[in-house]
Amino acid sequence: MLNSTQLWAIVNGTIVTLEIAIVAIIFGAIFGIIVALGRISKNKIANGLSWFYIWFFRGTPLLLQLFMIFYAVPIIYLNATGKTFQIDPMICAFITFSLNSTAYLAEIIRSAIESIDHGQMEAAKALGMNYHQAMMKIIIPQTFKRLVAPIGNELIMLLKDTSLVSTIALFDLLRTVKTMASATGNWIYYVYAAVVYLFLTTILQVLFDKLEMKFGIYEKR
Amino acid sequence: MTLENSETNKSDIMVRVVNIKKKFGDLEVLKGINFQVTRGEVICIIGPSGSGKSTMLRCLNQLERITDGEIYVEEELMDKRKNDKTITHIDNDRLQSLRCDLGMVFQNFNLFPHLTVLENVTIAPRIVKKADISEINQRGLELLDMIGLKEKADEFPVRLSGGQQQRVAIARALAMDPKIMLFDEPTSALDPELVGEVLETMKNLANDGMTMIIVTHEIGFAREVADRVIFMDDGFICESGTPEEVILNPREERTQSFLNKIL
Ligand SMILES: Nc1ncnc2c1ncn2[C@@H]1O[C@H](COP(=O)(O)OP(=O)(O)OP(=O)(O)O)[C@@H](O)[C@H]1O
Ligand SMILES: [Mg+2]
Numbered sequence: 001m002l003n004s005t006q007l008w009a010i011v012n013g014t015i016v017t018l019e020i021a022i023v024a025i026i027f028g029a030i031f032g033i034i035v036a037l038g039r040i041s042k043n044k045i046a047n048g049l050s051w052f053y054i055w056f057f058r059g060t061p062l063l064l065q066l067f068m069i070f071y072a073v074p075i076i077y078l079n080a081t082g083k084t085f086q087i088d089p090m091i092c093a094f095i096t097f098s099l100n101s102t103a104y105l106a107e108i109i110r111s112a113i114e115s116i117d118h119g120q121m122e123a124a125k126a127l128g129m130n131y132h133q134a135m136m137k138i139i140i141p142q143t144f145k146r147l148v149a150p151i152g153n154e155l156i157m158l159l160k161d162t163s164l165v166s167t168i169a170l171f172d173l174l175r176t177v178k179t180m181a182s183a184t185g186n187w188i189y190y191v192y193a194a195v196v197y198l199f200l201t202t203i204l205q206v207l208f209d210k211l212e213m214k215f216g217i218y219e220k221r
Numbered sequence: 222m223t224l225e226n227s228e229t230n231k232s233d234i235m236v237r238v239v240n241i242k243k244k245f246g247d248l249e250v251l252k253g254i255n256f257q258v259t260r261g262e263v264i265c266i267i268g269p270s271g272s273g274k275s276t277m278l279r280c281l282n283q284l285e286r287i288t289d290g291e292i293y294v295e296e297e298l299m300d301k302r303k304n305d306k307t308i309t310h311i312d313n314d315r316l317q318s319l320r321c322d323l324g325m326v327f328q329n330f331n332l333f334p335h336l337t338v339l340e341n342v343t344i345a346p347r348i349v350k351k352a353d354i355s356e357i358n359q360r361g362l363e364l365l366d367m368i369g370l371k372e373k374a375d376e377f378p379v380r381l382s383g384g385q386q387q388r389v390a391i392a393r394a395l396a397m398d399p400k401i402m403l404f405d406e407p408t409s410a411l412d413p414e415l416v417g418e419v420l421e422t423m424k425n426l427a428n429d430g431m432t433m434i435i436v437t438h439e440i441g442f443a444r445e446v447a448d449r450v451i452f453m454d455d456g457f458i459c460e461s462g463t464p465e466e467v468i469l470n471p472r473e474e475r476t477q478s479f480l481n482k483i484l
Contacts (some may be wrong), residue, residue, distance in 0.1 A: 021446065119327060119329055119331040120331060122284055122327070122331065123327060123332075123390075124333075126282055126284065126320060126323075126324075126325035126346075127320070127345035127349065127393070127394070127397060128317050128349040128397060129348065129349055133349070137344060138333055138344075141335050142333075142335050185364070200368050218334055218335050218336075218378075218379065219377075219379075220377075220379070221380060
């Protein structure tokens with residue numbers, strides 16, 4: 001069984017995992033809206049930039065992005081300024097996972113916006129609203145229900161992908177139990193980790209199902 | 222005296238379009254349309270599918286941009302274009318106030334499903350006109366009362382019948398105090414038994430003196446309510462006149478054959 005040191009290590013690992021996933025989903029959603037609006041905008045620059053952003057962050061491995069920020073950025077900084085600079089691994093994880101989930105969420109949000117009937121924008125304009133007002137009050141609120149399930153999905157993916165941070169000297173849940181397993185030669189620690197992951201993903205599933213119902217209340221006949 | 226007369230006449234012209242054309246790429250949908258609407262007039266536009274009726278209404282409130290011609294609202298120049306180039310630039314504020322002058326009712330209602338019936342009616346005054354909230358709600362309830370749906374104020378649109386939804390859409394447009402109401406086949410998406418209630422609401426509006434341009438296939442309604450009927454075909458106004466002239470005694474062969482088909 002677990003002794004209290006091990007228990008606390010697992011709790012701390014779980015917290016690291018959760019923190020990264022939650023920070024990433026929040027920033028990802030906020031910046032994702034901006035990148036998505038860029039993608040549907042007729043402005044060529046905004047459109048091109050957001051296309052490039054999504055292309056890069058979806059087209060390269062998350063692990064590579066993590067390394068680039070953790071290892072490459074300090075070297076670039078050193079070469080440019082002659083000063084050394086150590087990036088905090090937790091901050092690095094927050095940044096990388098947020099940048100990465102922004103790209104995925106931007107695509108999710110874009111397709112949700114495009115799935116709203118064109119007549120909604122026309123009705124809003126015919127009533128004298130400008131593009132910004134129509135987006136904020138009419139179009140985007142209608143995407144919420146359609147966003148809940150894919151965002152829940154993305155959060156669950158993030159939760160599992162956080163195990164990549166063990167490569168930048170962070171002790172997330174998986175790394176914590178791996179260390180214990182190799183120190184003691186006992187595989188049971190992996191089962192504990194599986195239980196924690198399943199517990200978290202189940203809670204998220206239930207939570208997001210509830211949210212979907214709440215946002216979809218106006219569709220009930 | 223004559224001068225004064227012409228002055229009043231002039232201010233009574235609500236909409237005037239001069240030789241408007243609309244192309245989608247190579248497809249010319251409106252091929253040079255002229256007409257004007259005076260205050261309180263009810264105009265019904267009839268014509269075969271694809272003749273450009275919807276496109277014309279959409280050009281009036283700038284959901285589509287004309288490629289040629291001039292549009293005046295209350296004799297104020299709103300858009301003047303030639304070969305798809307703007308001759309006079311309308312700025313966004315003016316475009317917005319123009320759209321507030323022209324209320325639009327769509328075939329598919331296009332109510333906002335995430336807002337209650339009352340919120341549907343009040344949202345545009347709230348965020349566009351930014352007037353006093355309690356006044357706006359008051360006026361919203363009055364409008365709902367007028368269309369007989371006050372008790373549905375807190376329902377979501379999905380719970381309403383098609384006819385009720387379209388009446389709410391009319392109230393929603395009226396909430397912006399438009400000077401002219403545009404209707405694009407307001408009853409075409411409705412089950413037959415629900416058509417009457419919407420036409421009734423529109424009749425009341427006409428009797429109250431609202432200026433209305435109505436694209437419709439309801440010939441009976443056009444006969445009863447219209448001051449003038451316009452028959453459109455292939456991007457042109459083919460025939461225009463009183464309901465008696467156009468519907469009962471059409472001069473043009475194309476009008477006759479269209480009416481024969483749908484009556
Ligand atoms: N956005 C668009 N792009 C390209 N073509 C269009 C567009 N909108 C309309 N059209 C074309 O313009 C023509 C006229 O369409 P419009 O909708 O104005 O006809 P209508 O008289 O309203 O017909 P209906 O009675 O079927 O509603 C049609 O051939 C249609 O395909
Ligand atoms: Mg049409």
